[in-house]
Amino acid sequence: MALEDPFTDLKIETQRAGFYKGYSLPIALVSKFSVSLLVLWALVWPLSANDTLRSWKSGLLTEFNTFYNLSVGLFVVFLLLVALIPATGRKRLGAEGDMPEFSNFSWFSMMFGAGLGVGLMVYATAEPLGLWETNPLTVSGIVTPKSEEAIEGAYRYTFLHTGFHAWAIYVVTGLSLAYYAYTRGMPLTIRTALTPLLGEYSNGFAGHVIDILGVVATILGVAVTIGYGVSQLVDGAFLITGASWLVENPLTTMKPSTAGLITALLVVMIMSTLSAVSGVGRGVKYLSNINLLLSLVLLAVFIVFGSFGFAATTYASALVDYIKNFFSMSFQAYRPISEVEFASVLPAEAAPFVGELFAGATDAWGTKAAFLEGLSNDAAALSDAAKAAAYDAGTQGRLFEWQAGWTTFYWAWWIAFSPFVGLFLARISKGRTVREFIFGAVIAPSLVCFAWMAILGGAAIDMELNGDANGAILAASTTSTLFVTLGAMISGNFLTIMSVMCVLLTMTFLVTSADSGILVMNTIMSGGSEDTGLLHRIIWGVLLTLVIGTLLIAGGGGLEALTNSMIIGALPFSVVLLLMCVSLAKAMINDLRRLNHEAQSEGSPGSQ
Structure with missing residues (x-):
């Protein structure tokens, strides 16, 4: 008995005329209303908003820390099974004759820019150094913080946060969207990924809720990324120009001032909105290639002037240690102690x-x-x-607090960013096999991330370990660590040139992320259409600017309110990601059963 044909009659009702022509009115209005409420709340009652968001985040982590961490472990296992099973792994994302649209270099460049970019600029030095001070091995008292023995734990968890687990979050979304778009001819929008479960309900209220969650998660994920990016821009601009108004107290701290952050934010968002309106975002392939090349220049500087021998040995030993502890870390979740x-x-x-x-x-x-x-x-x-x-x-409590502050923060960030990056990965991956997509988008970027963390972070740790930095890098803020590390390695005009290059690189990553985020939000609200209204792109550029700006103000110029909002907002979309796994498994199994039935029918005596 043949299976029924899969549900593909996805009809997202859009307006035929008026201001919202081409847009789904419920998705657009509810998304804008939700974002506007957050902006007004943070603008009118900034202290209340910050305190409330902090309280909500604390309560959420108490109840859902285990859920976040186990979910990400399940994403990795699911993708590994899909890739390794021959029948699913060789499935092509498109017709059998379709070939990839982009070369492997361009494909990887775009993945690199969209999936990491600013995050790698901020955390390549800051994370290994921070985890050298505090990680589960130091928190448990097994090793001494900031010692040679603490390096192993620092890189074990650095690789966890930027490795296979992290990229698996993106790939779950990307693979789900690409599978339905290129094998079933369905639109690239979030609800498409749940059609095997929702069926005709995808066209109604349930589908609208899924897409709205995707829009809100994208806003918060992009907002946090831009928040960290503009903070790094201000740090770099201060070191280059010495303009004291960019930081709160130039004599004692490098913390960016609220004025500096808002100024940098306005510059980035004006450029991003103009890019989205003018269509410059269509050249993201070329900008991504430039970003990758400039990143390689920065990497080369650290290789030549940093601690490459230390980095190389650390990379090799840390990779072995990461793989050895891979599955134990995948399902390691701590609970709070009362x-x-x-x-x-x-x-x-x-x-x-x-x-x-x-x-x-x-x-x-x-x-x-x-x-x-x-x-x-x-x-x-x-x-x-x-x-x-x-x-x-108190060990259990310390481990929970550490995991909530580091690992769960990362998982929430990757989850919130996944609608944007996943949809982007789907767009650039037509013609590739499922196995190629999974391994190419999980393993290759992870290995490059590991190299970045080992080379840049290794230089910072080695200089602190041998006393060359005299504690200056450890004392730096998260977003200024890169510049302080450069200052400990090189000097003079060369330092100025490299600092300017880092500021420009951060700027281009930010513009690419914000530009693409605006386009993706409009794509979701228009039912998968890439041809969205220019005025709506401007409006969403303004709304995104207001979200980031008001939350920065609510956080007193810090990033706390932004990150708290993201952790809260990512939770419902993590449920959507789990449903995507169930939905994709169901679709693949049923598609294989249909193919087997057709093959048996063609081979039966009465079929000739």
Whole structure:
């Protein structure tokens, strides 16, 4: 008995005339209304918005930290199975004769620019250095922070955050969209990926909700990326020009001022909106190639003037360690510990000081020495055994706090960015096989990310380890670490040239991300159409600017409100990603069953 044909009659009703011609009115209006409410809230009540977002994020992580981490592990396992199963892996994204539209170099360049870009510029030095100070091995007391032994843990989790798991999030979305678009001729929009589960309901309320979640996630993911990018732009501009208004206190801190951030944001978003309106975004292939070439120049500078020997040995040993711990890290999820649980395992003499001991023992960003030094006189008089027992009792809490602050933050960022990058990956991958798409978009970018982290981050760690940097890199903010590391390696006019190049590279990555994000949001709202109205692109450029600007102000010039919003907003879309996996598995299984049935029918005696 033949299976029914798959549901492909996706009809997203769009307006035939008026201002919203070509757009789905429910998606456009609800998306704009949701974003406008966030802007007004952050603008009118900035302190309340920041405190509320912080509280919501804290509660969400308490309940859903395990969900976030296990979900990402499942994405990796799912894609691995799809790629390795012969029947699904050799399936072509398109007709059998279709060939890839782009060369491997251009394909990879565009993946690199869209999927990382600004994030790699900000975190290539900052993340390995930060994890050298605090990672699960140091938090557990197994190794000493900022020691040679701590390098292994630093890179194990650096590779986790930018490796196969991270790219798998993008590829789940991209593969789902590409499969239906190129094998079934369906539009490139988020709801398409759930048609095997939703069927005709995809054309109604359920489909609208899926697309709206995609738009909101894209806004928040792009907003955080641009937030970090403009912060790095301000840091670079200050180091180049010395303009004191760009930072809060040029004598004591490199923290960008609110004025500096808003100015940089306006410059980036005006350029991005003009690019989206003028159609310059169609040349993203060429801009991506330029970005990749400039990135290679930066990499070459670190290879020549940095610590390449240290980086090479670190890369090799860290890659082996990452693979060895791959599956254990894939499903490693920590839960918070309550004060009651903490108190239940304390020695009796420590009972009167539960509150004080709990706060210090569960602080993932401190050390055991800091915990002991921070005790009040009475608590400090406890026996060494009691204090040691109290610190050990807080290990679970420290591990949870660390994971929520590092790993879960990353997963939320990748998830929020996945509608944008996934749709983009789908657009550029027609003609490739499923196996080629998965391995090409998961393994190749990951290996390059690992090299970046080893070379740039390795230079920073090595200079701090041997004393050449004298603590300057460790003291730098996240977004200024790259410039401070360059300053410790090179000097004079060459340093100025490289700093200017880094600012320009960050700028082009930002413009590409914002431009493409605006186009993707409009594509989703127009039911998959790439020909969207110019005025709507301008409006979304303005709305995106307002979202970032008001949340920066609500966060007091910091990125806390932005990141909190993203972590909250990414949760519902993580559910959509899980449903995409179920939906794609169902579609592939049924397509294979149809092919087998057709082959058997053609080969039967009565079929000739």
